[in-house]
Amino acid sequence: QVQLVESGGGWVQPGGSLRLSCQPSGRTFSGGTTAWFRQSPGQEREFVAALRWTEGSTHYSNSLKGRFTISRDRAKNTVYLQMSRLEPEDTAVYFCAAAPTRLIVSRLFDGENYNYWGQGTQVTVSS
DSSP, X not given: OOEXXXXXXXXXXXXXXXXXXXXXXXXXXXXXXXXXXXXXXXXOOEEEEEXXXXXXXXXXXXXXXXXXXXXXXXXXXXXXXXXOSOOGGGOEEEEEEEESSOOOGGGTTOGGGOOEEBOOEEEEEOO
């Protein structure tokens, strides 16, 4: 019933920036958890970042700290992923995911804990 829609993907040059957006259909993010995952061909799905809406706490993959920022706009019921200093290795399909509850930290990184997923948006970083 709940659907997530991602937008903002595209093709950028190395070192560039891109902002992804995720909006739900049929409910709000309030009280729950949202996250970004990514997946490249032949690789496992990788956790990127998560945000817990009750307090606004954020958590990141250690390998992406400093370049990616997850944020929210409560008025617009939207979650964002700001990506900076992009590298070719960042090329992937990026998925927005959501859980209806506040996940404990230890469960943020496993995609199996999220109930709803978007269709994904392609991010390509190349010259």
